[in-house]
Amino acid sequence: MKPDGDFIQSITQNTDPNVQYTIIAGDRSIRPSALEIEPGKNSSQIKRLMQKLFNSAVDGIIDKVFVQQPNDIAVTLESIKSISLERTPQPRIISPDVACDHLTYFTTQAGLDALVKVLCDDL
Numbered sequence: 345m346k347p348d349g350d351f352i353q354s355i356t357q358n359t360d361p362n363v364q365y366t367i368i369a370g371d372r373s374i375r376p377s378a379l380e381i382e383p384g385k386n387s388s389q390i391k392r393l394m395q396k397l398f399n400s401a402v403d404g405i406i407d408k409v410f411v412q413q414p415n416d417i418a419v420t421l422e423s424i425k426s427i428s429l430e431r432t433p434q435p436r437i438i439s440p441d442v443a444c445d446h447l448t449y450f451t452t453q454a455g456l457d458a459l460v461k462v463l464c465d466d467l
Contacts, residue, residue, distance in 0.1 A: 356428075366436040368458045369424045370416035372445035375452065418446040438462065 414421040427435050444455035 360428075360431050362432055364433045364435075366438060366462045367424060367427070368438045368449065368455070368462065369421050369441045370444040370446060370449055370455065371414045371421055371441040372417055373414050374441065374443040375445055375448070375454070414441065416444075416446040436462075436465075 416424065421441060425437055427437070438458050438461065442449075442454050442458045444452040444458075449455040450459070
């Protein structure tokens, strides 16, 4: 799923559904955990894991996506927030970024607090 790949480009060409939605951007680098891998720290562990899972052909991608920039494990924050300004209504992006990741939006206190904020703001 390369950002400039055919699949992602086809999604960006869809018409605006005119639906209000909110984006909660989880950032694993600010998530407190003994197992946390911060950008630039302990990168060899995640590199070894990714190489075993996907082979050594992904070295540059691992560094670029999972080590050198904030992400929620599955997606970079840059990608999460790259929403067209032409949408109506404009999506809300919860700020600041939330100290959770793609797997813990519903199980960490920070993720749950962000969900409560969104739901209470909608009342």
